[in-house]
Amino acid sequence: MKDVLEEATEIWFGPQHVSAHGWAAKLTLVGDYIVECDPNAGYFHRSAEKCLEFRDFRQGALIMERLCMLEAFLAEYPYVSAVEKIAGIDVPDRAKIMRTIMMEASRIHSLQFWWGQFAAELGLFTMLLWPWVDREFFLDAFEELTGSRHAVSYNTPGGVKYDFTDKFLSKLDRAIQRLEERMPKFRDMLLRSPTFKVRTKGIGRFDANQGLRWGISGPNIRACGVPMDLRKDSPDENLTYDMADWEVPTYTNEDHPGESDAYDRMVQRFLEIETSVDIIRQLLPQVPEGEIYERKARGKVNRLPEGEAYGRVEGTRGVTSLYLRTMDKAQTPYRAKIRGPCFNSYYSLKHLVPGNKFADFIVIFGSLDPYPGWWDR
Amino acid sequence: MSDSEQGKSGALLIHELKQVDDTIKTRAIGKETVQIRITPEQLRELVEMLDRLYSDIFPENLIGIDFEEDGFEIIYYFWSRNSRVLCKIVLKLPADSPEVPTIADIFPGMEWHERETHEMFGINFSGHPDLRLLLLPDELKGEFPLRKSFEIDRSRIHESGLTQRRPGPSEGGEDE
Numbered sequence: 001m002k003d004v005l006e007e008a009t010e011i012w013f014g015p016q017h018v019s020a021h022g023w024a025a026k027l028t029l030v031g032d033y034i035v036e037c038d039p040n041a042g043y044f045h046r047s048a049e050k051c052l053e054f055r056d057f058r059q060g061a062l063i064m065e066r067l068c069m070l071e072a073f074l075a076e077y078p079y080v081s082a083v084e085k086i087a088g089i090d091v092p093d094r095a096k097i098m099r100t101i102m103m104e105a106s107r108i109h110s111l112q113f114w115w116g117q118f119a120a121e122l123g124l125f126t127m128l129l130w131p132w133v134d135r136e137f138f139l140d141a142f143e144e145l146t147g148s149r150h151a152v153s154y155n156t157p158g159g160v161k162y163d164f165t166d167k168f169l170s171k172l173d174r175a176i177q178r179l180e181e182r183m184p185k186f187r188d189m190l191l192r193s194p195t196f197k198v199r200t201k202g203i204g205r206f207d208a209n210q211g212l213r214w215g216i217s218g219p220n221i222r223a224c225g226v227p228m229d230l231r232k233d234s235p236d237e238n239l240t241y242d243m244a245d246w247e248v249p250t251y252t253n254e255d256h257p258g259e260s261d262a263y264d265r266m267v268q269r270f271l272e273i274e275t276s277v278d279i280i281r282q283l284l285p286q287v288p289e290g291e292i293y294e295r296k297a298r299g300k301v302n303r304l305p306e307g308e309a310y311g312r313v314e315g316t317r318g319v320t321s322l323y324l325r326t327m328d329k330a331q332t333p334y335r336a337k338i339r340g341p342c343f344n345s346y347y348s349l350k351h352l353v354p355g356n357k358f359a360d361f362i363v364i365f366g367s368l369d370p371y372p373g374w375w376d377r
Numbered sequence: 378m379s380d381s382e383q384g385k386s387g388a389l390l391i392h393e394l395k396q397v398d399d400t401i402k403t404r405a406i407g408k409e410t411v412q413i414r415i416t417p418e419q420l421r422e423l424v425e426m427l428d429r430l431y432s433d434i435f436p437e438n439l440i441g442i443d444f445e446e447d448g449f450e451i452i453y454y455f456w457s458r459n460s461r462v463l464c465k466i467v468l469k470l471p472a473d474s475p476e477v478p479t480i481a482d483i484f485p486g487m488e489w490h491e492r493e494t495h496e497m498f499g500i501n502f503s504g505h506p507d508l509r510l511l512l513l514p515d516e517l518k519g520e521f522p523l524r525k526s527f528e529i530d531r532s533r534i535h536e537s538g539l540t541q542r543r544p545g546p547s548e549g550g551e552d553e
Contacts, residue, residue, distance in 0.1 A: 041489075042512040050522060050529065212435050215486025226433070228458040234409060310410075310454070310463075323440045323452065337440040347489045376512060 004030050015043050019121050019362050022372040025349065029358055037353035037361075039346055044376035052336040057083045057301045060333065062153050064322070067340065067373040069150040070113050071316045073099075073106035076155050078322035079336070081236060081311030083157040086326055087300040091238045094290040095159035100240045101283050102145075102154055103313075104276040105172065108179065109138040110316040111273050114369045118266070119190060121366040122199050130186055137175035144168045158297025164287065176277055187270050191263075200262035204352050204364035207259045214351060215344030218318025220368055223260035223268035225252040230314035239313075244282040249275045262367035269369070272316075303329045317341040317369050340374025347375075390462060393430060397422075409463045417468055417477045424453075424480045427464060431457035434464075439490035441498040443524045448472040449500060453480075453487075470500065479505040497523040 009029045014020025022044045028036035048067060052060050064079045065072040077099070084091065091099075112135040119127030139149045145168045146152040146161070154160055190196055206214075208224035221228055227248040231241045249271035253264050260268070306328040312321040318341030325335040345368040352364055390411055391403045401423075402414040415423055427434050438454040453466040468477060479502040481488035491502045492511045499521040502508065510518060521527060544550030 042510070042514070045512040047522060050527075054529075212433055213484055213486055215436050215484075217435065226458070228433075228435070233458050233461060234463070310465075319435075319437060319456070321438060321454075323438065323454075325442060335440070335442045337438070339438045343489060344486050347486070351485065 005035070008035060013361060019366070022376070023346070023370075025353075025361075025365075027353075027358070027361065032357050032359075034353050034356055034358055034361060037349055039349045041346065041372075041375050044372045046377070048377040049336055049338060052079075052333055054332060056331050057087075057157060057304060057333075060336070061155060061157075062151075064338070065151060065153060067338065067377055068110075068315075068371050069373075070110040070371065071106045072150060072152045073102045073154055074110075074313055074315045074320065076153070077103065077313045078311035078320055078338075079324070080155045080157050081238060081313065082309040082322050082324035083301060083304070083311075084238060084297075085309035085311065086304050086307040086324065087157065087297070089158050089294055089297045089300055091159055092291045092294055094288050095292045095294075096238050097240045097243065097283055097287050098160050098164060098292065099155055099238070100243075101280055101287075102160075103239070104280050104283075105138060105141070105175075107316045108176075108273055108276045108280075109135055109142075111269050111276075112138070112179075114316075115266075115269060118366045118369075119196075121362050122196065124190070124193070124195065127186065127190055130182070134175070134179050134182055137171070137178055141168060141171040141175050144171050156293075157301045158295075159291070159293035161293075163292050169284070172280075176280065179273070180277065183270070183273065191267065191270075196266075197263065199360075199363055200266065200367065203262045203356065203360050204367055205256070205259050205261045206348075206352060210351075211260075211348075214348040216318065216348055216368075217344075218315065218341055218369075219268045219272050220260070220265060220318065220345060222248065222250045222272075223264045225250050225258055230312055230319060234312065236313065240283065241279070243286055244279045246275055246279055246282070262363050265367045265369075303331060305329070315341050317345070317371065317374065320374075338377050340371075340377060342368075342370045342372075342374035346370050389460075390427075390430065390464065393426065394423075397426065406465075409461055410465055411462060412465045412467060414467045414469075417470065420466070420468065421478050421480060421483070423466065424455075424483055427455055428483060431460055431462070433457055433459050436484040436486040436490075437463075439487060439494055441494040441500055441523070443498060444472075445525050446472055449475045449498060451477060451494070451500065474501070475499070476501045476503055478503050481505055497521060499524065 011027055012024055013027055014024030024040045026038040027034050048063050051063050061076040061079050065076040068075045112131040116128040116131040142152055143149050146154050208226045211221045211224055227250050229248040232248050235241055251264055251268040251271060304326045308325045310323050320341050321339040323337040324333055327334045353361055394401050394403055404412045406412055435456045437456045440452040442450040449470040451468045455464040479491055481491055491505055494500055495502055495508050496510050496513050
C-alpha cells in the first residue's frame with residue numbers, strides 16, 4: 001500500500017495572503033485535505049517585553065496598548081494594574097467606573113471590527129462594511145475623549161487621564177444607539193445566511209476540556225458553555241463590574257453541548273456585544289462626582305519598591321495578563337511578561353486544523369478572533 | 378464541569394500538598410493566589426496533581442526571569458475557575474545549564490510558552506517536542522535577548538547580525 005504522505009504538498013498560507021495579516025502557517029496537504037498545520041509566529045515581533053524594561057512606569061502602558069490597537073483601553077490595563085499593586089496606589093471611585101465603561105466600549109469596538117473582518121474572510125464583503133461604519137461612531141467618541149482614535153493612552157497608574165465631557169457622552173450614546181438599532185438586523189442577516197451556515201457549521205469544533213488544555217479562553221471557551229470570565233470570577237478591585245447586574249454570556253448549541261464550532265463562536269460574540277452594551281448602560285448613570293486621578297500617585301510611580309504583581313483582565317479575546325517584577329527603588333521594571341490571549345488560540349490551530357479542507361482553514365483561523373500583535377508582542 | 382467544585386479553595390491544595398511532601402513551601406497570597414516553591418524534579422508530579430484536583434485547570438502563563446549570577450527563576454501560573462484558585466509555581470534554576478522538565482505533554486497550552494522561554498533565556502525544557510525558534514529571526518539563535526547580558530545599545534547592533542542583508546538564492550543563500 002502506498003503512503004498517502006508521499007503525495008503530500010507543502011504550501012505556505014501567508015504572510016502575503018490577504019487574510020494573513022502578519023502571520024503565516026505551513027500547511028501539508030493531501031489532495032484538498034490538510035494533514036498537518038505548523039503556525040509560524042514572529043512576523044510582528046518588536047520585543048515589547050525588552051522595551052518595557054527600558055521605559056518608566058508611566059510610559060509602559062503606551063507600549064502595551066500598541067500590541068492590540070483594537071482593544072487599546074483593555075490592553076494597557078494589566079500593566080497599569082500591576083504598577084498600582086506594587087506602588088500601593090488607591091484609585092478614585094470616579095476613575096474606576098470610567099475605566100470600566102471605556103473598557104467595555106473598547107470591547108464592543110474590537111468585536112465589531114472582528115465581525116466585519118470574519119465575514120469578509122468568508123467572502124461576504126457587504127458585512128465587512130456595515131459593522132465598520134458603526135465602529136466609526138465609537139472611534140469618534142474615543143477621539144472626543146482622548147484626542148486619538150486608536151492610540152488612546154487613557155489609563156495611567158492612579159486613575160485616568162481625561163474626564164468625561166457632555167460632548168463625549170452624547171457621542172458615546174449615539175454610537176451605542178446606532179449599534180442597538182442596526183446590530184440585530186445584521187445579526188439575523190448573517191446567521192440566517194445559507195452561505196454563512198454552510199461555511200461555518202461544524203467547522204473547527206473543539207470541546208471545553210480540550211480548549212482549556214490548549215490555553216484557549218474568553219469568548220472561544222464561553223461558546224463551549226463554560227462561564228469562564230475574569231470580570232465575574234476574579235473581579236479587579238479597581239474596576240466596577242460588580243456595580244452592574246449582568247450574567248456571563250455563554251452559548252450552548254443544542255446539537256453538540258459542551259463543544260463549539262465556528263458558527264457558535266459567531267453567535268457567542270453577538271452575545272458579548274449585548275452584555276457590554278448592557279454593562280455600559282447600567283454604569284453610565286452611576287458615575288459619581290470627584291477626582292479622576294489620585295494626586296499621590298504622581299510621586300509614587302517615579303520609584304517603585306521591590307515587589308512583584310500580576311495584573312489580569314478579561315480582554316476581548318480572553319485572559320490578558322502581565323507579570324511585573326521590580327527591584328528596590330526601581331525606575332523601570334526588572335521583568336515584564338505579557339500574556340496575550342491569542343498566543344494560545346493561534347497555537348491551537350496546530351491541533352484544530354488537521355483533517356479539515358484547505359478552504360476551511362481561514363474559517364477556523366478567523367473564528368478564533370486572532371490578533372497577531374498578541375502573540376508576537 | 379460543574380459549580381460543585383466551588384469551595385475547593387486554595388486551602389485544599391495546600392492541605393493535599395502537605396500530605397504528599399511536607400517539605401514543599403506553600404503560601405497563600407491574597408484571596409486566590411497559592412504560591413508553591415518546588416525543585417525542577419518535583420514539577421511534573423505537582424502539575425499532574427493539579428490536573429487531578431481541578432477538572433478545569435487552565436495553563437495561563439509561564440514567566441522566565443534572569444537574575445544573572447543568581448541564576449534563573451521560572452514561574453508557572455495555573456487558574457481554576459471553578460475553585461477560584463490561581464496557582465503560582467516558582468522554580469529556581471542555576472545560572473549555568475538551566476534545565477527543567479517539559480509539561481507540554483500534560484498541558485499542550487504550555488508548549489509555545491516553553492518554546493518562547495527557551496529562545497529568550499536559553500532555558501532547556503527537556504523532553505519538549507519542538508524547540509525551534511518561535512518569535513526570533515535566525516540571526517538571533519543562541520543570543521537569548523531577554524537575558525540581562527544581552528546589550529541593546531545601538532552602537533553594538535552589528536554584533537547581532539541583524540544589520541547585514543541576508544544573501545538571496547542567487548548569491549548562495551537559502552531559498553525560503
